[in-house]
Amino acid sequence: MTEQDPSTPSSKKNIAGELIIPVGALAFTIYYIFTVIESPWTAQVNAFMVGSILLAVIGIFLISRIVMLVQGSAQFHVTFDRLPDAIKSRQSGFIGLTILYLIVIESIGFTLTTALFFWGSMLLLDYGKAPLAKLALAVFMALVAYGIFILGFETRLPKGAIETFLAGAF
Amino acid sequence: MDVNLAFFIDLFFHIMGMWWVIVPSILLGLIVGAIPGFSAANTIIILLPFTFMMEVEVGLVFMIALYCSSRLGAGIPAILVNIPGTAGAAATPLDGYPMAKKGLGQRALSISFVSSIIGGVLTTAIALVTMPWLARVGFYMHSVEMIVVMLFGISLIASVAAKDMIKGLIAGFFGLMIGSIGADHVYATPRGTMGFLELYDGVPLIPALVGLFAISEAFLVIESGSLLSKSNVQNVDNASWKETIKGVRITLKRWYHVTWTSMIGLIIGVIPGAGAAIASFVAYQQSRTFSKTPDAYGTGHYEGLIAPEAANNGVTAGTLIPLMVLGIPGGATAAIMMVVMQYQGVPTGPRLFVERPELGYGVFMAMLVTYLLMAFTILPMSRYMSRVTMVSTTYMSPIIIAFTLVGSFVPREYMFDMYLAFAFGIVGYIARKTGYHVAAILIGVILGPLLEQYMLRALKMSDGDPMVLFSSSLGNILWAALVITLILPAFFKRRRHSKTVE
Numbered sequence: 001m002t003e004q005d006p007s008t009p010s011s012k013k014n015i016a017g018e019l020i021i022p023v024g025a026l027a028f029t030i031y032y033i034f035t036v037i038e039s040p041w042t043a044q045v046n047a048f049m050v051g052s053i054l055l056a057v058i059g060i061f062l063i064s065r066i067v068m069l070v071q072g073s074a075q076f077h078v079t080f081d082r083l084p085d086a087i088k089s090r091q092s093g094f095i096g097l098t099i100l101y102l103i104v105i106e107s108i109g110f111t112l113t114t115a116l117f118f119w120g121s122m123l124l125l126d127y128g129k130a131p132l133a134k135l136a137l138a139v140f141m142a143l144v145a146y147g148i149f150i151l152g153f154e155t156r157l158p159k160g161a162i163e164t165f166l167a168g169a170f
Numbered sequence: 171m172d173v174n175l176a177f178f179i180d181l182f183f184h185i186m187g188m189w190w191v192i193v194p195s196i197l198l199g200l201i202v203g204a205i206p207g208f209s210a211a212n213t214i215i216i217l218l219p220f221t222f223m224m225e226v227e228v229g230l231v232f233m234i235a236l237y238c239s240s241r242l243g244a245g246i247p248a249i250l251v252n253i254p255g256t257a258g259a260a261a262t263p264l265d266g267y268p269m270a271k272k273g274l275g276q277r278a279l280s281i282s283f284v285s286s287i288i289g290g291v292l293t294t295a296i297a298l299v300t301m302p303w304l305a306r307v308g309f310y311m312h313s314v315e316m317i318v319v320m321l322f323g324i325s326l327i328a329s330v331a332a333k334d335m336i337k338g339l340i341a342g343f344f345g346l347m348i349g350s351i352g353a354d355h356v357y358a359t360p361r362g363t364m365g366f367l368e369l370y371d372g373v374p375l376i377p378a379l380v381g382l383f384a385i386s387e388a389f390l391v392i393e394s395g396s397l398l399s400k401s402n403v404q405n406v407d408n409a410s411w412k413e414t415i416k417g418v419r420i421t422l423k424r425w426y427h428v429t430w431t432s433m434i435g436l437i438i439g440v441i442p443g444a445g446a447a448i449a450s451f452v453a454y455q456q457s458r459t460f461s462k463t464p465d466a467y468g469t470g471h472y473e474g475l476i477a478p479e480a481a482n483n484g485v486t487a488g489t490l491i492p493l494m495v496l497g498i499p500g501g502a503t504a505a506i507m508m509v510v511m512q513y514q515g516v517p518t519g520p521r522l523f524v525e526r527p528e529l530g531y532g533v534f535m536a537m538l539v540t541y542l543l544m545a546f547t548i549l550p551m552s553r554y555m556s557r558v559t560m561v562s563t564t565y566m567s568p569i570i571i572a573f574t575l576v577g578s579f580v581p582r583e584y585m586f587d588m589y590l591a592f593a594f595g596i597v598g599y600i601a602r603k604t605g606y607h608v609a610a611i612l613i614g615v616i617l618g619p620l621l622e623q624y625m626l627r628a629l630k631m632s633d634g635d636p637m638v639l640f641s642s643s644l645g646n647i648l649w650a651a652l653v654i655t656l657i658l659p660a661f662f663k664r665r666r667h668s669k670t671v672e
Contacts, residue, residue, distance in 0.1 A: 043357060118572065
């Protein structure tokens with residue numbers, strides 16, 4: 001492997017990122033095979049047929065990347081220098097809000113959570129500009145979603161105080 | 171039910187009677203097609219709750235109209251601002267944008283619309299007429315042949331659609347492994363469920379496709395902040411209607427060119443996983459190869475705009491043929507249609523044409539009617555459609571997330587499915603950022619349980635002898651084609667490399 005100063009920008013392809021999916025696939029395949037190892041053969045067909053092809057393809061991929069590293073046409077470089085910036089980025093904030101949306105929706109209901117999610121996301125993505133206008137838009141869009149999904153299509157989305165109040169009103 | 175001329179005429183007027191679904195869907199399709207990175211597939215996913223509530227026939231007509239019109243809408247920002255609305259329009263700006271820069275944007279739009287509509291009508295009519303013969307193909311496909319066709323589909327996506335074949339294969343087979351999650355059909359042994367009871371029936375398809383396509387897209391578009399730069403916004407503002415009629419005349423005069431490039435689209439569309447992007451580039455390349463003025467390509471040449479637009483609309487009919495005839499989706503939108511059809515209890519493959527011929531043929535008739543209606547609606551209205559590219563990601567991303575999460579909840583009404591969609595969103599985001607094809611993963615997830623089913627059937631019939639996979643002549647031909655598909659790209663790559671070195 002070529003030694004590289006992390007501070008020096010390099011034109012070489014960094015293969016660290018593209019290893020995430022193969023490593024995840026490898027781990028999952030091993031886990032899957034482990035779950036069927038004592039099962040009847042009918043349960044093992046896909047694990048051994050598809051799993052073995054996948055493992056073979058991952059093997060070829062890893063060999064090709066090792067060859068690239070040896071030839072010096074690629075580099076393997078993992079840096080955490082940018083991690084604080086990445087964590088502070090709007091994208092991470094938006095992913096965080098999405099996780100929060102999934103956690104909170106069961107407790108306080110679909111409409112209120114959706115309104116808060118819309119408002120929070122729009123403020124985050126637009127650097128906090130025009131909070132009142134965005135609040136009005138978020139509430140409007142959440143009410144439209146309530147009208148379509150809960151009233152219109154009678155989807156059994158999580159209900160909270162707003163749904164109870166609106167059910168009484170309509 | 172007899173399938174004859176009277177049947178088709180009756181079907182045509184029946185579908186025409188659904189104009190109230192088709193016309194709004196055309197308008198919606200034009201808007202979503204014009205938004206970069208926002209495809210018909212994503213829109214159908216977002217609107218899945220609506221589709222599930224509709225009657226299956228109305229739902230299919232809605233999806234078809236949206237699919238065809240979004241393909242056409244994708245050309246608008248490609249021409250006006252050099253930003254293809256979808257990958258299928260990636261070859262459109264090569265000559266469309268130079269025309270726009272010359273002040274001929276409106277003429278370019280007109281050429282794009284007319285060639286798209288003619289290409290779409292022509293290929294749909296051919297698909298419709300040849301369907302009785304194509305439908306018979308399905309009856310020759312038994313367990314062994316179906317196994318090879320499925321592996322063939324995955325391999326084609328890997329070799330054609332993905333930039334790196336090995337990465338495409340990893341994505342496809344990873345999808346097949348994910349699709350194998352759930353209890354086995356004979357002894358109900360849980361496999362790869364990670365302890366979640368909700369996965370015992372297998373991986374639900376809707377959270378998978380919602381996550382891989384829409385949620386990952388919502389996370390991606392934030393990175394750019396805005397879809398258009400300031401100068402591009404100005405270009406959209408300055409669009410005018412001046413030379414529409416001239417564009418129509420130019421295209422009609424080149425009817426032969428429209429015809430053969432749309433045929434390229436139809437043929438490529440039938441190949442699972444190939445898609446509009448490949449078809450439009452192949453058509454552009456072929457058009458240039460056989461042109462008397464190849465040097466004019468790339469400078470705002472009419473044929474250079476007609477070829478990709480006719481081809482990518484020719485793909486729309488082709489993509490649905492494997493789904494309808496074999497029950498194997500040929501692309502992302504076809505995969506979503508299959509999910510909706512399965513949800514509604516409608517069979518796909520040869521059974522569809524026996525049990526519900528009005529639906530099997532109706533899909534293609536809906537496509538034909540959509541293209542005909544588009545001719546009357548799009549020319550006067552499309553001018554304003556490109557303005558949707560100016561919608562900020564500030565509003566777009568939260569809407570995509572909230573609506574798609576609801577879409578993943580609706581079919582089973584499990585909160586688990588929302589979490590699952592989010593997890594697939596993260597996988598899709600990482601896959602896109604690192605060059606893996608999400609369509610390959612999705613098609614793997616869809617084909618996983620089917621592959622297992624056919625594999626078990628074949629092995630049971632042969633008392634567990636794996637050599638049964640090589641026992642059929644048609645199957646062996648397909649195996650050979652599969653091997654060639656995998657070897658040829660590597661061979662050509664090596665040859666190009668050695669030529670460059672020389």
